[in-house]
Amino acid sequence: MARYAMVIDQERCVGCQSCAVACKSEWDVPNGFARTRVRQAGVTGSFPRLTSAFYVSQCNHCDRPTCVPACPTGATYQDANGIVRVDRELCIGCGSCVAACPYGARYVSPTLGKVDKCDFCASRVEKGLDPACVATCPAHAKIFGNLEDTSSDVFRMVYREGAKRLESSEVAIGPNVYYRGKPEHADMLLASFPLQMPRTIAAGKVWAKVANKLVYFAIGATFLGQAVAFFRQLAAGEKQFED
Amino acid sequence: MQAHAIPEFPLPLSPDQAEAMAQRQIKKHHVAIVLLHWFNAIVWMLELSTGSALIVAPAYRFMPWWYLSMMAGIFGSRANMLRFHIAVGLLWIIVFLVYAIFGFRNYLHQEVLRREIALDHDDFDWLRIRLLRLLGRSQAALPKQGVYNAGQKMFALLVYSAVPFIMITGLIMTFHLGTALVAWSMVLHFLLVGMVVSGLMIHVYMGAVFPEERQAFYSMITGMVNELYAYRHHFKWWREIRINEEAWRQEWMGEYSQDKTLPSHTGDRAPLVPENAEADARNSGEGVPS
Numbered sequence: 304m305a306r307y308a309m310v311i312d313q314e315r316c317v318g319c320q321s322c323a324v325a326c327k328s329e330w331d332v333p334n335g336f337a338r339t340r341v342r343q344a345g346v347t348g349s350f351p352r353l354t355s356a357f358y359v360s361q362c363n364h365c366d367r368p369t370c371v372p373a374c375p376t377g378a379t380y381q382d383a384n385g386i387v388r389v390d391r392e393l394c395i396g397c398g399s400c401v402a403a404c405p406y407g408a409r410y411v412s413p414t415l416g417k418v419d420k421c422d423f424c425a426s427r428v429e430k431g432l433d434p435a436c437v438a439t440c441p442a443h444a445k446i447f448g449n450l451e452d453t454s455s456d457v458f459r460m461v462y463r464e465g466a467k468r469l470e471s472s473e474v475a476i477g478p479n480v481y482y483r484g485k486p487e488h489a490d491m492l493l494a495s496f497p498l499q500m501p502r503t504i505a506a507g508k509v510w511a512k513v514a515n516k517l518v519y520f521a522i523g524a525t526f527l528g529q530a531v532a533f534f535r536q537l538a539a540g541e542k543q544f545e546d
Numbered sequence: 547m548q549a550h551a552i553p554e555f556p557l558p559l560s561p562d563q564a565e566a567m568a569q570r571q572i573k574k575h576h577v578a579i580v581l582l583h584w585f586n587a588i589v590w591m592l593e594l595s596t597g598s599a600l601i602v603a604p605a606y607r608f609m610p611w612w613y614l615s616m617m618a619g620i621f622g623s624r625a626n627m628l629r630f631h632i633a634v635g636l637l638w639i640i641v642f643l644v645y646a647i648f649g650f651r652n653y654l655h656q657e658v659l660r661r662e663i664a665l666d667h668d669d670f671d672w673l674r675i676r677l678l679r680l681l682g683r684s685q686a687a688l689p690k691q692g693v694y695n696a697g698q699k700m701f702a703l704l705v706y707s708a709v710p711f712i713m714i715t716g717l718i719m720t721f722h723l724g725t726a727l728v729a730w731s732m733v734l735h736f737l738l739v740g741m742v743v744s745g746l747m748i749h750v751y752m753g754a755v756f757p758e759e760r761q762a763f764y765s766m767i768t769g770m771v772n773e774l775y776a777y778r779h780h781f782k783w784w785r786e787i788r789i790n791e792e793a794w795r796q797e798w799m800g801e802y803s804q805d806k807t808l809p810s811h812t813g814d815r816a817p818l819v820p821e822n823a824e825a826d827a828r829n830s831g832e833g834v835p836s
Contacts, residue, residue, distance in 0.1 A: 375732060377602030377624060392625030397732055398725040399603075416722025503605075506729035511605045514733050518740025519608075525744040529751050532680045536757065 305384045305449040310460045311359045313484025315444035318357040322436035329435035336410045338421040344495035356488040358496050362408040362421035366477025369501040373403035388422045402502040405474045474498040552788045556781045567774040574765045583766055589638045596631040632720050639713050661693050662702040669696035693783035704745045708738040
């Protein structure tokens with residue numbers, strides 16, 4: 304079984320947005336939303352020693368995804384190959400997973416009323432193709448592959464060339480999109496686009512803390528009361544003549 | 547029972563009276579209500595069994611994993627189960643909408659609002675004494691009740707207040723009407739169903755298991771209860787029926803007394819029958835009160 308990962312090579316990416324365009328057209332992403340975006344992390348330093356990085360953001364298909372347990376209906380799930388996917392048949396569009404994602408990778412599609420996000424172009428990958436963004440990148444700055452394949456480019460970049468995960472001390476859930484480049488590139492990305500703590504939506508908090516307890520109490524109390532009544536009835540026995 | 551003396555309070559019955567009353571059937575439920583009740587019961591069983599298997603997140607889940615996978619297996623997949631849950635729910639909403647629109651005057655207004663929900667002083671006493679009796683702390687007689695007792699009224703109150711919101715939140719989730727709205731609908735849907743289920747447990751126990759209400763269970767199949775049950779459990783309703791019956795008798799008696807020529811036995815009804823054959827045929831169906 305594969306373990307898919309992607310590497311963004313900071314030394315090759317020029318921020319041309321081709322990947323974002325390819326993704327949008329591949330998946331009919333509605334206006335104002337994106338499965339993958341390219342943003343620039345400031346220019347630092349002084350001329351001529353300037354540094355800048357491009358934050359190519361998308362779903363990280365994390366090892367310990369926070370969105371999967373957040374989904375009430377189980378519409379968000381993780382394949383054995385590591386790809387986190389949304390089952391549109393089960394998604395009701397409650398937005399629990401959107402709040403749970405530290406990378407802002409998810410959105411509720413206004414056209415579908417359901418959640419959408421990058422799935423590493425799972426339907427293309429199944430056919431042996433690269434994801435649309437990888438196939439279209441003119442600079443080969445996006446590299447897709449199997450981390451369990453020691454001869455793959457992603458394996459080399461992640462385990463030999465030190466491509467980094469975007470993790471902080473608070474949020475470390477094993478993202479599988481790696482950023483290759485100088486060490487300051489990753490720091491710069493984290494400083495400019497800080498990870499958001501996974502949140503539980505207000506309705507979810509009320510459900511877990513109030514609604515669940517109320518229902519358990521109501522049903523439990525009823526059950527106990529009824530058990531008492533039932534055993535009294537059993538002890539009394541049945542009569543031959545009843546009205 | 548003497549037709550002219552309708553008691554204000556339940557009087558002790560002689561064995562003969564009790565036996566005669568036990569033989570006599572009174573209509574309690576319309577056929578429409580009986581059918582709707584069992585349709586509703588089937589819908590609730592289907593919706594509860596599938597709905598409980600749709601809650602998967604560890605923070606909210608209450609059914610065991612084996613149940614979730616068993617249900618998903620029965621339906622082929624959880625997506626199919628959700629489709630089924632939605633389809634049955636929509637059918638339920640449509641049927642009740644038809645009932646609410648076409649049955650408003652006959653059922654909703656006459657039956658539900660006036661008889662199933664409104665609680666009076668007797669009802670509050672009844673609730674207190676019923677609870678004490680159930681727990682074996684009292685032997686006091688239960689206050690007189692209408693066609694539905696206070697416990698049934700409380701359950702109806704809970705159901706009628708929760709069901710519209712269960713339907714609305716279900717529709718919001720089915721048609722994905724906005725993220726925040728869907729999120730709050732999930733919680734409300736679960737909470738209200740949970741509250742109804744806690745009442746439903748008592749409803750099912752009282753109907754199917756509790757010995758004193760066995761007649762009520764049969765009445766949901768045949769539509770009828772015997773008079774003795776009505777007299778002992780729903781005295782105010784029994785009295786209402788007797789008063790109506792008496793009024794009906796008086797109406798017939800009035801016609802009877804206007805026609806002085808009417809003989810006291812049916813064999814001699816010739817003077818009542820008009821001369822022409824058309825009227826003869828029209829009147830031949832119904833007999834004359836005797």
